[in-house]
Amino acid sequence: MKFVLAGAGLRCEHLNERVKRAILEAEEVWVDTYTSPFPGGLLNCVKGVREDALEADRSVLEGPFRFSKSVTLVVPGDPMAATAHSALLLEARRRGYSVQIISNVSALQAARSKSGLSQYRFGKVVTLMYPKEGISFTESVYNVIKDNDSMNLHTIVLLETGYGRDMTVPEAARLLCEYEELCDRRAIAMARLCWDDETIKVAKLRELAESDLGGPPHLLVFPSPKLHPIEEEFIEAVLK
Numbered sequence: 001m002k003f004v005l006a007g008a009g010l011r012c013e014h015l016n017e018r019v020k021r022a023i024l025e026a027e028e029v030w031v032d033t034y035t036s037p038f039p040g041g042l043l044n045c046v047k048g049v050r051e052d053a054l055e056a057d058r059s060v061l062e063g064p065f066r067f068s069k070s071v072t073l074v075v076p077g078d079p080m081a082a083t084a085h086s087a088l089l090l091e092a093r094r095r096g097y098s099v100q101i102i103s104n105v106s107a108l109q110a111a112r113s114k115s116g117l118s119q120y121r122f123g124k125v126v127t128l129m130y131p132k133e134g135i136s137f138t139e140s141v142y143n144v145i146k147d148n149d150s151m152n153l154h155t156i157v158l159l160e161t162g163y164g165r166d167m168t169v170p171e172a173a174r175l176l177c178e179y180e181e182l183c184d185r186r187a188i189a190m191a192r193l194c195w196d197d198e199t200i201k202v203a204k205l206r207e208l209a210e211s212d213l214g215g216p217p218h219l220l221v222f223p224s225p226k227l228h229p230i231e232e233e234f235i236e237a238v239l240k
């Protein structure tokens with residue numbers, strides 16, 4: 001039996017021939033509608049290839065293993081860019097499945113690419129979560145940015161998504177502005193990368209807190225403290 005994790009990329013047109021074949025050949029097809037938003041909905045996109053595709057929400061992705069047939073699980077972006085999928089793949093392997101990963105473009109890769117920053121100089125990635133029960137998660141993001149800064153590496157900050165509660169850049173900027181030093185810092189705001197209405201804006205975090213970048217998904221890139229002249233020129237000439 002086969003367990004295929006297939007990356008859908010960031011829009012329906014990214015569904016390549018290999019992914020389509022894996023969708024058509026599986027006994028059962030599941031579609032991850034939880035880990036990242038997709039233009040027009042990933043379920044609709046996959047149903048265009050196979051009508052009986054099933055929705056995999058959080059309970060399917062993170063709950064007890066419920067597959068018993070040859071399965072293709074279609075995931076937004078690249079299937080290994082979110083930890084839930086590696087855990088599923090390992091569990092399938094333990095249960096005797098032969099496993100396959102079909103790579104595709106991820107939001108992380110699109111962000112690295114479209115920032116114009118050197119792809120060799122990105123540090124640890126972090127996700128900003130909404131405060132929960134009065135606990136703020138800004139400190140862990142601040143610490144990752146500072147750690148990356150100390151090695152002169154760029155930082156990607158992903159924003160919490162799921163349950164129709166998708167954090168936007170202005171919301172994130174307001175939370176992170178708790179740190180004056182971050183508030184005065186330049187960041188690259190990226191909204192709906194690779195969608196038809198992709199929006200990229202470079203500004204100080206304080207200005208991004210008041211900006212309107214449209215609907216989610218959004219993320220932020222903090223360029224490292226010292227940029228190469230080509231990186232600086234790209235930001236000024238292309239992104240601004």
Ligand SMILES: C[S@@+](CC[C@H](N)C(=O)[O-])C[C@H]1O[C@@H](n2cnc3c(N)ncnc32)[C@H](O)[C@@H]1O
Pocket residue numbers: 010035036037075076077078079080081082105106107108157158159160161190191192193194195217218219
């Ligand atoms: C877990 S990550 C993405 C994982 C996905 N498997 C991938 O490879 O793209 C989800 C986060 O990425 C960001 N994101 C996803 N798609 C995006 C897009 N098209 N434009 C900007 N940010 C995006 C959002 O911050 C979202 O909360």
